[in-house]
Amino acid sequence: MSKAAAATADNVPAPSTARPKTLARRLGETLVPPIVLGCAILIVWYMISYLVLNSTNRFLLSPPHEVWLRGFADWNNFSEILIALWSSARVAAIGLSIAICISMLLATIMSQSKLIEIAIFPYMVALQAIPLLAIVPLISFWFGFGQTSRVVVCVLISLFPMLVNTLFGLHSASRGAHDLFTLHRASRLTRLRKLMLPAALPAIFAGLRISAGLSVIGAIVGDFFFGRGDVGIGQRLREYANELEGEQLLAAVIMSSGLGIAVFLFFTWLSKASIGHWYETRSARDD
Amino acid sequence: MAPAHPALIFDHIGMTYANGTQAISDVSFQVSPGEFVSVVGPSGCGKSTLLRIASGLIRHSFGSVTVEEDKIGYVFQDATLLDWRTVEQNVQLPAELHGIARPEREKLAQDAINLVGLSGFEKHYPKSLSGGMKMRTSLARTLTLKPSLFLFDEPFGAVDEITREHLNEETQRLFNQERFAGLFITHSIGEAVFMSTRVLVMSARPGRIVASFDIPFEYPRNPDLRFDPAFAELCAEVSAALRSAY
Ligand SMILES: Nc1ncnc2c1ncn2[C@@H]1O[C@H](COP(=O)(O)OP(=O)(O)O)[C@@H](O)[C@H]1O
Numbered sequence: 426m427s428k429a430a431a432a433t434a435d436n437v438p439a440p441s442t443a444r445p446k447t448l449a450r451r452l453g454e455t456l457v458p459p460i461v462l463g464c465a466i467l468i469v470w471y472m473i474s475y476l477v478l479n480s481t482n483r484f485l486l487s488p489p490h491e492v493w494l495r496g497f498a499d500w501n502n503f504s505e506i507l508i509a510l511w512s513s514a515r516v517a518a519i520g521l522s523i524a525i526c527i528s529m530l531l532a533t534i535m536s537q538s539k540l541i542e543i544a545i546f547p548y549m550v551a552l553q554a555i556p557l558l559a560i561v562p563l564i565s566f567w568f569g570f571g572q573t574s575r576v577v578v579c580v581l582i583s584l585f586p587m588l589v590n591t592l593f594g595l596h597s598a599s600r601g602a603h604d605l606f607t608l609h610r611a612s613r614l615t616r617l618r619k620l621m622l623p624a625a626l627p628a629i630f631a632g633l634r635i636s637a638g639l640s641v642i643g644a645i646v647g648d649f650f651f652g653r654g655d656v657g658i659g660q661r662l663r664e665y666a667n668e669l670e671g672e673q674l675l676a677a678v679i680m681s682s683g684l685g686i687a688v689f690l691f692f693t694w695l696s697k698a699s700i701g702h703w704y705e706t707r708s709a710r711d712d
Numbered sequence: 713m714a715p716a717h718p719a720l721i722f723d724h725i726g727m728t729y730a731n732g733t734q735a736i737s738d739v740s741f742q743v744s745p746g747e748f749v750s751v752v753g754p755s756g757c758g759k760s761t762l763l764r765i766a767s768g769l770i771r772h773s774f775g776s777v778t779v780e781e782d783k784i785g786y787v788f789q790d791a792t793l794l795d796w797r798t799v800e801q802n803v804q805l806p807a808e809l810h811g812i813a814r815p816e817r818e819k820l821a822q823d824a825i826n827l828v829g830l831s832g833f834e835k836h837y838p839k840s841l842s843g844g845m846k847m848r849t850s851l852a853r854t855l856t857l858k859p860s861l862f863l864f865d866e867p868f869g870a871v872d873e874i875t876r877e878h879l880n881e882e883t884q885r886l887f888n889q890e891r892f893a894g895l896f897i898t899h900s901i902g903e904a905v906f907m908s909t910r911v912l913v914m915s916a917r918p919g920r921i922v923a924s925f926d927i928p929f930e931y932p933r934n935p936d937l938r939f940d941p942a943f944a945e946l947c948a949e950v951s952a953a954l955r956s957a958y
């Protein structure tokens with residue numbers, strides 16, 4: 426792009442025909458750098474596998490093509506990973522749903538009374554501050570070693586960000602907007618439904634993105650401690666490590682992070698689809 | 713001239729906030745239908761406090777206020793639009809809050825939108841509107857319930873000069889058409905003199921009314937009035953009163 430064109434684009438709100446960057450160009454700009462970096466990582470990976478490690482300890486980091494062949498292309502192995510991943514995804518989804526319900530309910534109650542808010546909040550912070558490891562025995566004591574305990578871990582880990590964001594969102598309507606509702610004698614419920622909840626949506630979606638990711642982590646971690654019943658991806662990771670199945674271990678790790686990414690992308694999309702038409706994100710300024 | 717039945721009567725009003733800040737002291741004046749009264753004063757002198765008392769949003773500490781609270785329209789300093797509602801949905805909000813049935817409130821909203829010159833933008837969301845258009849939407853929203861007393865709290869402070877002049881001309885046109893009672897807060901002397909039948913000058917905190925000027929120009933007022941020597945003279949007088957009020 427020439428300097429002159431760039432200068433014009435700065436001064437005038439550019440009509441869509443004169444937009445300096447085409448879609449293809451933008452796509453190229455966002456796709457090429459990560460692809461280049463990815464190739465570089467593959468090269469370094471190969472170098473470690475073949476130059477740093479010798480054939481006896483190569484199992485510590487098998488080269489990419491072997492991870493592909495044993496972990497992904499072998500359907501027996503790959504379906505095992507997928508089934509475990511599906512089980513963990515289900516646990517994460519149940520945990521997240523419960524966390525959403527609890528935090529929406531709590532935040533709504535807290536938003537209605539300053540007294541209740543300051544009464545509850547310290548306990549929420551305390552709950553958040555407890556290291557997960559410290560309450561693992563307690564969870565097993567109360568809920569056993571099966572799926573229920575895994576769900577409990579997901580709820581505990583994803584509750585706080587969801588609650589804090591929802592509460593912050595419910596308080597985010599401007600004083601002027603509140604005055605408007607006061608002037609027209611709106612009831613508490615009307616104010617909540619027509620002002621506070623819609624105003625909270627952007628923050629709720631931001632919280633949802635964080636909590637969803639945490640819930641996936643919670644499901645995998647929970648699987649480590651509470652492995653009875655359905656086999657989740659945490660159990661598989663432990664098993665592959667014990668059996669020195671390096672290729673399957675790496676494949677399982679890659680698929681776990683893939684699940685995290687998929688969840689994040691899903692909630693980003695959901696947020697955009699639900700509130701994108703009215704909510705102005707900060708990055709929307711570079712038209 | 714004393715038109716019948718004032719829409720707003722302030723009788724020796726004083727206001728001291730809970731933290732001890734004395735915002736206004738001994739303010740008395742009336743606004744009748746067909747009067748457009750502007751209040752100018754240094755910032756922090758209690759102008760917004762005055763409007764919040766008039767609208768019943770806060771309780772005053774001294775004196776008495778007479779006003780019909782159901783008939784008040786309040787135009788805020790910011791447009792205070794709800795971002796998740798389109799222009800027409802925003803304009804319908806007051807009617808909605810008063811439980812007016814959909815067909816009727818749609819008609820009321822459409823009339824108000826036409827009145828402020830926003831037709832064609834009904835389906836737009838606030839994020840795609842300019843500052844001036846947001847303010848017009850806010851005006852239209854206040855117009856829907858056809859209030860008999862309009863309270864304006866520095867509504868055009870955030871828009872550029874040209875837009876502000878346009879909005880002044882339209883507010884003046886609306887006033888001439890509807891003949892409501894208007895109480896307009898501003899720190900722009902030109903704006904106050906251009907639109908008003910009367911301009912009040914407030915002192916620094918605690919705010920008191922220190923001067924009052926009747927503005928004799930006929931409505932509808934022509935934009936060129938701003939270049940009239942008589943207009944300039946009145947502005948100079950208000951300005952002098954304002955300066956001695958600091
Ligand atoms: N809720 C409040 N509590 C305490 N002091 C307040 C409150 N609201 C406004 N004030 C003070 O009262 C004075 C007048 O405020 P305001 O009416 O907003 O002034 P203006 O609109 O003329 O700028 C200011 O000094 C302000 O700090």
Ligand SMILES: [Mg+2]
Pocket residue numbers: 759760761865866
């Ligand atoms: Mg003010």
